[in-house]
Amino acid sequence: MKNTIEKEIVLNNVGMEFDNGTQKVTALTSVSLDINKGEFVSLLGPSGCGKTTLLRIIADLLQPTSGSVEIGGETPKEARLKKKYGIVFQSPVLYDWRNVRKNVELPLEIMKVPKAERKERAEAMLEMVGLKEFMEHYPRQLSGGMQQRVGIARALVIRPEILLMDEPFSALDEFTREKLHEDLLNIWRKTNKTIIFVTHNISESVFLSDKICVLSPHPGRLSAVINVDLPRPRTIEIKNTPEYTALIAKVRNSFEGV
Amino acid sequence: MVIKKFLKSKYMVNIVWILLFFIGWEIVALLVELSPEIRSPEKVLPHFWKIIASVFDVNKIDGENTAIQLVLMNAKATLIRSVEGFILGMIWGFILALLMNLSGIIEKIAFPYLMLIQMIPILGMAPIILAITGDINKSRIWIAAILTFYPVATNTLAGFKSVEKEKHELMYSYAATTFQIYTKTLIPAAIPYFFTGLKIAAPLAITASIIVDTLQGDLGLGCLLSQSLKGSMTRYVFWQIVVISAAIGILSYVLMGIIEKIISPHNRLKKN
Structure with a gap:
């Protein structure tokens, strides 16, 4: 078994200090973590635990002040330049002046992909997230959930190996969120991406993940890694099982000093 | 119904x-x-209908033209100058906003001067510009340009700065070049702000040319305005100028709105 598992992301004693001028604030202290290829991993914790900071370090949007990060044997910068990851933010961050298809084509335009191929790839992605009929709509004509799907399609259109998601569903209502959970799992199964999913929602992390990394604040640190061995594919019904409830309790109990 | x-x-x-x-x-x-x-x-x-009636008055005021012919002829001269000044000011304003956004140092140096130029009254600035250019027509265009470029520069700069952090991060994650960041993200995002600047500037450019007209006799609404006040012609020439300048000012504003809607059709869509 062991040799079939390939490590995709290796965090080694990652620490992050911010200097706000008057004092140093420790956002993260010595986080070590391995994330395997194709794994769905949640970074779970309350605000101030450094979960978003950790995601941003992996995305090369922040430089850690100590420790190292390897993505497929490369530095985060190399991984970024090779478009190894796609990123989805809490807000959809769509371009109002571009229609849905053009929004998804944007990263391909930057990468100078020829027009016909851009169109084809964007359409394929939009079909996968279930928005094929809305391709010529503008973002403001879409609901919040649909906008976030466009964001996911845009992240995946560059064919990254990793999908980084920063609280992508936290601004959505419960019904939309549950629907998107199932859809995200389907997309994940079809594409075999490694997903790192930042959230402060315990049930969301249990429902989605293979592995939950529980982070605690003051200072931000990794306090537990919990494996979620619920069977896949998962549907909403799994939330009614005692195993699911037990896992939720286990995750909740793992928090320290919140 | x-x-x-x-x-x-x-x-x-x-x-x-x-x-x-x-x-x-x-x-x-x-x-x-x-x-x-x-x-x-x-x-x-006067009653508004009397002003309208004066438009159809066929009496020749200066031996050749009726009141409305004279007013329209001068309005054309003023309008051409303000449009020239406006376009110049628009280009400068946009380029300056671009430079200020590209370099914090340029922004820090240029901004106080921008403010200063705005604080000098037009009537004080006009003789200085006239002395520099040595030509009344050129200085009228200059004044219109100076008044245009401030609102355009400040609003466009605000537009560049309004782009949320995540869009910058997205561009960074795609390893976009500075040129791509501007053409794909910052400039399109600043367009509504740019047009806000243009909407403020368009009537200003026209008012400014009219005011500067009054400094020296020539063709132009301002020149005709001062002549009409001296009593050498019917008072309704004055009123026609007032109504027409106001109309041009409003129309210039409306025109900017129409151009904006043509350029960015997504703004017309209703929010879902």
Whole structure:
């Protein structure tokens, strides 16, 4: 078994200090973590635990002040330049002046992909997230959930190996969120991406993940890694099982000093 | 049903607004006319219909042209100068905003000067510009340009700065070049702000050219305005100029709105 598992992301004693001028604030202290290829991993914790900071370090949007990060044997910068990851933010961050298809084509335009191929790839992605009929709509004509799907399609259109998601569903209502959970799992199964999913929602992390990394604040640190061995594919019904409830309790109990 | 829908439409607001304006005008004009202290009511506020009637007056004022011909001829001269100045100011304003956004040092150096230029009254600035250019026509264009470029530069800069952090991060994650960041993200995002600047600047450019006209006799609404006040021609030339300048000012604003809508059709869409 062991040799079939390939490590995709290796965090080694990652620490992050911010200097706000008057004092140093420790956002993260010595986080070590391995994330395997194709794994769905949640970074779970309350605000101030450094979960978003950790995601941003992996995305090369922040430089850690100590420790190292390897993505497929490369530095985060190399991984970024090779478009190894796609990123989805809490807000959809769509371009109002571009229609849905053009929004998804944007990263391909930057990468100078020829027009016909851009169109084809964007359409394929939009079909996968279930928005094929809305391709010529503008973002403001879409609901919040649909906008976030466009964001996911845009992240995946560059064919990254990793999908980084920063609280992508936290601004959505419960019904939309549950629907998107199932859809995200389907997309994940079809594409075999490694997903790192930042959230402060315990049930969301249990429902989605293979592995939950529980982070605690003051200072931000990794306090537990919990494996979620619920069977896949998962549907909403799994939330009614005692195993699911037990896992939720286990995750909740793992928090320290919140 | 149709009537009800019409009553609620935005046209209704405009119609009510226009009606109230003219009713108000006529009431004041009537009061002025009836007031025993005011000896020449047409100097304070004539009836609007009298101004309209004066447009159709065929009397030649300067031996060649009727009042309206004279006004339109001068309006054309003023309009051409303000449009030239406006376009120049628009280009400078945009380039300056771009430079200020590209370099914090340029922004810190340029901004106080921008403010300073704005604080000098137009009538104070005009003779200086005239002394520099040595040509009244050029200095009129310059003044229009100077008044245009400040609102355009500051609003466009605000537009560049309004782009949320995540869009910058997205561009960074795609390893976009500075050129791509500007063409794909910052400039399109700043377009509505750019047009806000243009909407402020367009009537300003016209007002400025009219004011600067008054400094030296030539063709131009401002020149005609000062002549008409000296009593050598009918007072209605003055009123025609007032109405036409106001109309040009409003139209210039409306025109900017129309161009913006053509350029960015997504703004017309209703939010879901």
